[in-house]
Amino acid sequence: MTYYVGPVANLIRELHKLPGIGPKSAQRLAFFILQLPVAEAQRLAEAILVAREKISYCSICGNLTDQDPCSICRDEARNPALICVVEQARDVIAIEKTRNYRGRYHVLQGALSPMDGIGPEKLRITELIDRIQNGGVQEVILGTNLNPEGDVTAMYLAKLLKPSGVRVTRLAHGLPVGGDLEYADELTLSKSLEGRREM
Amino acid sequence: MLLKNLELYHFRNYSEQEITCSPSINIFWGTNAQGKSNLLEAIYYLGYGRSYRQVPDDQVIQWDYPGWRINAQIVNNLMDPIYQSCDSLDIVYSRETKKKTIRLNQHNLSKISNLGTIFPVVLFSPDDLPLVKGSPGERRYFLDSLLNRIYPSYYKVNQRYQRNLTQRNHHLRSSKAGNNKYLLETYDQELSELGARILQFRFEFLPMLSKYVKNFYREIAGEKAELSLLYLSSLPSTAQIEFNYGPDKTVKAVDYYSSLVSNFYTTLGRLRNTDRQRGFTSIGPHRDDLVFRLANKNLRQFGSQGQQRSLVLALRLSELVILENYIARRPVLILDDVF
Numbered sequence: 001m002t003y004y005v006g007p008v009a010n011l012i013r014e015l016h017k018l019p020g021i022g023p024k025s026a027q028r029l030a031f032f033i034l035q036l037p038v039a040e041a042q043r044l045a046e047a048i049l050v051a052r053e054k055i056s057y058c059s060i061c062g063n064l065t066d067q068d069p070c071s072i073c074r075d076e077a078r079n080p081a082l083i084c085v086v087e088q089a090r091d092v093i094a095i096e097k098t099r100n101y102r103g104r105y106h107v108l109q110g111a112l113s114p115m116d117g118i119g120p121e122k123l124r125i126t127e128l129i130d131r132i133q134n135g136g137v138q139e140v141i142l143g144t145n146l147n148p149e150g151d152v153t154a155m156y157l158a159k160l161l162k163p164s165g166v167r168v169t170r171l172a173h174g175l176p177v178g179g180d181l182e183y184a185d186e187l188t189l190s191k192s193l194e195g196r197r198e199m
Numbered sequence: 200m201l202l203k204n205l206e207l208y209h210f211r212n213y214s215e216q217e218i219t220c221s222p223s224i225n226i227f228w229g230t231n232a233q234g235k236s237n238l239l240e241a242i243y244y245l246g247y248g249r250s251y252r253q254v255p256d257d258q259v260i261q262w263d264y265p266g267w268r269i270n271a272q273i274v275n276n277l278m279d280p281i282y283q284s285c286d287s288l289d290i291v292y293s294r295e296t297k298k299k300t301i302r303l304n305q306h307n308l309s310k311i312s313n314l315g316t317i318f319p320v321v322l323f324s325p326d327d328l329p330l331v332k333g334s335p336g337e338r339r340y341f342l343d344s345l346l347n348r349i350y351p352s353y354y355k356v357n358q359r360y361q362r363n364l365t366q367r368n369h370h371l372r373s374s375k376a377g378n379n380k381y382l383l384e385t386y387d388q389e390l391s392e393l394g395a396r397i398l399q400f401r402f403e404f405l406p407m408l409s410k411y412v413k414n415f416y417r418e419i420a421g422e423k424a425e426l427s428l429l430y431l432s433s434l435p436s437t438a439q440i441e442f443n444y445g446p447d448k449t450v451k452a453v454d455y456y457s458s459l460v461s462n463f464y465t466t467l468g469r470l471r472n473t474d475r476q477r478g479f480t481s482i483g484p485h486r487d488d489l490v491f492r493l494a495n496k497n498l499r500q501f502g503s504q505g506q507q508r509s510l511v512l513a514l515r516l517s518e519l520v521i522l523e524n525y526i527a528r529r530p531v532l533i534l535d536d537v538f
């Protein structure tokens with residue numbers, strides 16, 4: 001990177017810090033930006049700054065928002081008795097895209113992972129308990145990822161929420177839509193047997 | 200399986216080398232340090248995606264070249280006289296990206312573990328003695344890698360078990376472990392369910408391994424005393440299981456899955472304070488061992504060099520036959536320096 005004059009090297013270094021951007025991509029992006037008309041580069045820079053300044057976490061659900069509380073928490077048409085717990089704000093978007101869910105959310109901002117130093121105190125778990133203790137919640141859907149960390153987080157929350165008496169459910173582990181039974185591995189199959197339902 | 204053709208590029212001492220193999224037995228003959236073992240190492244790479252010398256991928260690059268490549272033409276059906284069903288298997292490593300790409304007929308392979316069934320390889324070498332003499336980890340590795348190849352779901356279960364184990368151990372070492380009962384309980388629950396499955400798989404499989412190892416050992420060593428195989432478990436109720444009888448009298452592990460789970464769970468709970476002090480999980484399939492006995496003496500400690508070598512060979516030959524039965528392909532057997 002010493003081949004480049006200061007500002008170029010600086011731009012490459014900053015881009016390289018972004019997730020999924022290796023040294024070569026950072027270089028490519030930097031040269032792309034340097035070719036842009038000044039006005040366009042300004043729009044890009046402003047978009048980054050404005051987003052960073054205006055967007056914060058909703059004080060109720062922890063989702064990304066430009067207004068506090070967020071639009072989902074303010075929406076009267078959404079069922080406040082139903083809360084879906086997810087790991088990240090992007091999971092909210094994934095579920096919203098199904099247009100199938102009319103409850104509210106709770107974003108944990110991560111999953112339990114002691115090897116990364118993420119214990120229960122690092123997640124928005126106290127906020128979840130508070131929401132439930134304030135009353136009105138009937139069901140909590142545990143929508144954490146279906147990997148070891150997501151499963152442990154869900155099991156841990158289920159234990160924690162049990163005394164509160166609310167109904168606790170877990171997103172079904174199962175076979176992919178369009179998947180052939182014979183190609184499913186034993187772990188997936190046995191998990192989907194556990195999660196079978198009445199027809 | 201047949202290795203028809205092998206090409207190496209910047210692998211160990213080979214800059215560019217092409218070798219055409221015969222359809223039966225191939226012998227590589229030469230003085231020391233000519234690269235015979237490096238050749239075998241390359242063939243091993245085709246079956247396992249890594250070196251048997253337990254070195255990282257960048258250490259087999261020749262000098263300071265940017266990477267290495269192994270290309271092989273492999274034949275599955277030996278009955279096909281003109282080898283028309285030849286597959287091309289390619290492994291390319293780049294130093295810059297630190298990435299290893301595996302291609303079968305130009306299509307990228309997503310999982311390295313698939314190689315185990317595409318080009319099965321069994322190796323026997325003098326460096327193999329730790330399998331008998333070494334730590335329990337060596338024998339678990341043998342057992343696990345065999346089970347991974349014959350039951351793809353074993354691999355998944357084991358991988359998940361290992362992941363939860365690492366998490367539990369980190370949690371045990373964190374200062375907060377003492378005041379969070381629920382989290383430890385959660386890990387115990389996950390570990391005992393996954394661990395019981397691992398045990399189930401192992402118990403189902405061991406009678407067969409035991410049968411083959413005994414027969415091969417008898418043939419190789421020519422001894423009258425019968426070899427016996429014991430599974431040494433860290434769970435109290437299954438402390439020592441001897442897989443010494445025929446398949447009809449095997450332990451019906453399936454029947455007691457739930458008792459294995461509860462046994463494991465209670466023991467984890469009982470040892471919680473010990474584990475916290477030690478900073479790791481002291482029981483489970485990750486601590487178990489296989490014991491081979493001849494006339495009541497453990498060959499690991501009390502076997503002669505000859506007995507130990509015979510046992511290693513018997514284990515490798517059993518591996519070969521079991522793989523052949525399960526994946527319907529006869530593995531390539533590599534014998535390194537056995538004479």
Ligand SMILES: [Zn+2]
Nearest residue numbers: 058061070073
């Ligand atoms: Zn909100």
